[in-house]
Amino acid sequence: MNHIYKLPVEVNVDTIRNINQEWIFLFNNNHYYCDSITFDFSDVNFIRPSGLAVVAALMKYVKNRNCYAEYYLKEAINKNVCSYMERMDFYSQFKIIKDTINRQENSGLCELKEVIDANTAYIVVSQLSDVIKSQINISDGTLNAITHTLGEIIDNIFHHSNSPINGIVCAQTYRHAIEVEIAIADCGIGVYESLKNTPNYNYIVNDAEALKLCVGKKITSKPFTNAGEGLFVAKRIITQNQGKMNIISGSSMYKISNIEDDIIKYPYWQGTIVNMVFNLDVPVNIKDIFDSEFPEDAVHDDFDEVFD
Template sequence: MNIEIKFPTKLTIYTLKEVLCQNFFDQAYDEIIIDLSNVDFIKPVGIAYTIAIIKYSMFKKIGKNYKIVKPNNKNVHNYLTRMNFYEMLNVNVQYPFIKHDSNGRFCEIKEVSNSNDVDIINKHIEEIIMQNIKEEYKLRNCISYSISEVIENIFHHSESPVNGFVCAQVYPQQKEFEIGIVDCGIGIKNSLSKKYNDIENCIQAIEKALELNVTCKVDRSNAGEGLYFTKKFIEENGGELAIYSGNGEYIYNNGLTRKSMDDNYYQGTIVHMKFDLNKYVDIKSIFDREIPLSKYDFDDMF
């Protein structure tokens, strides 16, 4: 039996659920066809997600053979090539242009398998942020902090049988920065339920993870603050935060929060973040509202 997974025209955080299928990983197939032919627009989270589900299905050995149907849109195809999408899947595709350095522009799809990977990716992201926010160093450092917290969660908490994946892009005309972070681990609910036994569903788990001082660590020192302040920062920055885990969906955008339980189920966690590189945020005021000044020296942090 073969299965064809046909991807939507636009692959963004809002269309990923069109691809999700709860029963996909529970069956075996002779051939799995990843059909990207109709894709004419793709975001970093779409690249990270696509790689993650393919890698996870390979780990589960649910397909004897895999076939990638490339996008008909040449710009999308070339973009995927430059972002190392095909290389990550060991598909031999030649990039038709000179490969210029990615620093300051984007982060090709990267795997997170150990703490060294976390450090390398964080440094790459920091370089992108530094080149695009040259004056307001506290804003720059806070974006780096927010991203590093989520990436480190992949390595420390996801318990994924395959690596996590990160992909990022600056959009200069819009003055926006987007990043997609995806793992195929146990999900937020299963992770937090080890410590908080009152969590009933995936939405409650996502909301719990975004609270202050919530962590699955036994040692609570300096833990449980990263996701909370990431959310607060994005809210004041006018950015965007989306988290899918299990069948829970949490999206903050344009000042509004939308939460829902979806019929489709994702093995692991998907995080999408968008930052407005033009908008100043009074970062110190965020910390002052929540943490006594005696606990942190703000200037030392940022």
């Protein structure tokens, strides 16, 4: 049997929701061995970091499970899409050798990276900071807020997700829109499974409850560590920045757009997806966020570098 998964014309966090219903089969533990699978990009005309990271994570997850004898990728007819995917190191993630582009410095791209360890996380955050600074005149406070948030969330990938594949991260600045989009995806146990195995949160019954909790203050699956502020702080920063954030895990999606937030039903994702869009021309004072949310005598060792 051959399975073909056709990507939509525009691949982003919203359109992926529409096709994830087809992908649920790939996460099924009873998934039987098949002849081949094809990821078909032929109709794609535009792809955002959120779409690229999620598709890359899914392809790596499927490959890791060894459910298919052969794996195929059908390229986009649109050569600009092919060029973009190459510049974002999509092909190299799957050892597809393509070297037909001239890479440019200050391109506004943070290419696909696997989060293997803490050092990789540091490199990704540093690269993103450099990319943003090279593209747009941004205040130090806003830049620190963005990079701090990214660092906190990436840290969760290799400490808490138990993913059979490494987490995938990528980003891009959009100079004309004056924004940066950051996408992070893993195929781990997800927010619900991570929290429900913790005594403090074993009352949680579904993904929606878990997502609502995970953006709360001091919520962590590691109760004896000085952790748990990452997504809470991300929520506050996104709100102050009037940006957007989507957290997808299991069968639920938490959305922030400007200052409105909501939890809606999602087809299914094995693991966690975090997608953030920051407005680079809207200032953020992260120190004000901490001062308003945490007592003066609270331990802030994890965040000292933000104010350096």
